[in-house]
Amino acid sequence: MATVAEHRDRVAGLLAATPVDRLPVADCLGRALAADLTAPVALPPFDNAAMDGYAVRAADLAGADAEPALLPVAADIPAGRVDVPELRPGEAHRIMTGAQVPPGADSVVPVERTDAGTGQVRIGAEVRTGAHIRRSGEDVTTGSTVLTAGTSLSAAQLGVAAAVGTARLPVHRPVRVLVLSTGSELVEPGEPLQPGQIYESNGLMLAAAVREAGAEATLLRFVPDDVPAFHAALQPQLAGTDLILTSGGVSAGAYEVVKDALTGDGMEFGKVAMQPGMPQGAGRYRGGPAVVALPGNPVSSLVSFEVFVRPALRSAAGHARAHRPVRRALLTDEISKPAGKRQFRRGLFDPVAGTVALQGGPGSHLLSALAGANCLLDIPEETTELPPDSPVDVLLLD
Numbered sequence: 001m002a003t004v005a006e007h008r009d010r011v012a013g014l015l016a017a018t019p020v021d022r023l024p025v026a027d028c029l030g031r032a033l034a035a036d037l038t039a040p041v042a043l044p045p046f047d048n049a050a051m052d053g054y055a056v057r058a059a060d061l062a063g064a065d066a067e068p069a070l071l072p073v074a075a076d077i078p079a080g081r082v083d084v085p086e087l088r089p090g091e092a093h094r095i096m097t098g099a100q101v102p103p104g105a106d107s108v109v110p111v112e113r114t115d116a117g118t119g120q121v122r123i124g125a126e127v128r129t130g131a132h133i134r135r136s137g138e139d140v141t142t143g144s145t146v147l148t149a150g151t152s153l154s155a156a157q158l159g160v161a162a163a164v165g166t167a168r169l170p171v172h173r174p175v176r177v178l179v180l181s182t183g184s185e186l187v188e189p190g191e192p193l194q195p196g197q198i199y200e201s202n203g204l205m206l207a208a209a210v211r212e213a214g215a216e217a218t219l220l221r222f223v224p225d226d227v228p229a230f231h232a233a234l235q236p237q238l239a240g241t242d243l244i245l246t247s248g249g250v251s252a253g254a255y256e257v258v259k260d261a262l263t264g265d266g267m268e269f270g271k272v273a274m275q276p277g278m279p280q281g282a283g284r285y286r287g288g289p290a291v292v293a294l295p296g297n298p299v300s301s302l303v304s305f306e307v308f309v310r311p312a313l314r315s316a317a318g319h320a321r322a323h324r325p326v327r328r329a330l331l332t333d334e335i336s337k338p339a340g341k342r343q344f345r346r347g348l349f350d351p352v353a354g355t356v357a358l359q360g361g362p363g364s365h366l367l368s369a370l371a372g373a374n375c376l377l378d379i380p381e382e383t384t385e386l387p388p389d390s391p392v393d394v395l396l397l398d
């Protein structure tokens with residue numbers, strides 16, 4: 001029986017790094033940056049006012065605490081003005097937040113500390129040299145690395161890329177995943193259910209998990225439980241697919257269409273020392289796209305996706321942080337489990353208390369408990385008993 005680590009490596013080895021495109025920054029949300037981004041300009045690009053007020057020379061306000069200073073307002077500088085005149089000794093310039101500090105000024109007095117005059121301004125307090133000025137390069141210096149290759153691009157990263165003047169970024173293309181669900185017991189949600197039938201949920205759930213992982217999903221539901229029909233359903237999809245992701249039909253039953261259709265064709269089916277998610281398959285489809293065959297029980301499917309597929313999708317798409325964050329937490333319940341299998345139990349992690357409470361039992365059909373969980377407890381193979389207050393590793397799911 002393979003270990004979790006062995007199967008994880010096998011799945012990761014099936015996916016090559018995806019190609020790189022140069023996309024407009026606005027289209028890069030969720031992608032991984034493919035090369036370091038260096039700043040062609042400094043941030044801020046010029047010394048600018050941090051407050052609406054008056055640009056002055058601090059020396060001109062010496063003694064203003066005792067005797068208010070009266071300065072002529074020689075210029076008005078709104079944000080965006082590019083022809084900023086020099087401030088001469090004894091003058092003030094009215095200035096707005098973000099506007100360029102005029103040459104000759106060394107500080108800004110907020111308007112609240114003045115009489116807000118426009119022809120001349122009365123200032124009743126001294127000012128510290130440099131007050132309320134944001135210096136050029138304080139945030140980013142020209143030529144410095146703003147974002148490193150492998151960064152996952154979210155709002156703040158796209159913001160800083162735009163702020164240093166970037167129009168396009170080199171980003172990895174997402175992995176293209178074809179999600180298949182098979183099983184003659186499956187019914188489209190919304191349709192009536194006959195005894196013996198269940199609603200199809202794995203396909204929809206896995207396609208959502210694929211998209212949440214930053215990959216592209218095409219969903220093919222209700223692929224017939226018939227080997228020729230299974231191959232026929234795949235053919236038109238193969239060209240644009242990097243990974244075929246199936247669920248169900250991989251264990252020991254008499255009607256295991258995934259296993260029957262794929263065995264011996266570059267695929268390996270076997271058991272992994274894990275609970276849930278023991279039966280697994282991985283390989284290639286006729287020398288082409290990678291295939292990962294997950295077990296059909298819904299919790300087994302999604303937990304297997306988390307443990308094996310998500311990290312592989314994210315690594316192939318260039319994300320430096322491919323794995324879920326792991327925390328150490330104190331168990332509020334007790335756990336008994338068989339030796340020899342690494343168990344991933346569903347839990348609710350409380351980051352303030354540093355504790356984790358089990359959500360539901362170990363059964364791989366208990367999907368509502370997974371829907372109420374925010375983490376997976378990762379219990380080592382050799383462990384059989386854990387009393388309350390035991391420290392455990394938890395993988396954070398959100």
Ligand SMILES: Nc1nc2c(c(=O)[nH]1)N[C@H]1C(S)=C(S)[C@@H](COP(=O)(O)OP(=O)(O)OC[C@H]3O[C@@H](n4cnc5c(N)ncnc54)[C@H](O)[C@@H]3O)O[C@H]1N2
Nearest residue numbers: 181183200201202203248249250251252278295296297300
């Ligand atoms: N004799 C043995 N029986 C089983 C073994 C075993 O080793 N020997 N392993 C068990 C374990 S563990 C698991 S996990 C399951 C995996 O079975 P399959 O991958 O073959 O999945 P199915 O039999 O097709 O379905 C299992 C279960 O999941 C439901 N299912 C399947 N697809 C969907 C879907 N798209 N949406 C919602 N639900 C789905 C299906 O109806 C079944 O209830 O095998 C055990 N048996």
Ligand code: MOO
Nearest residue numbers: 276277278300364
């Ligand atoms: O391994 Mo199965 O996934 O326990 O139910």
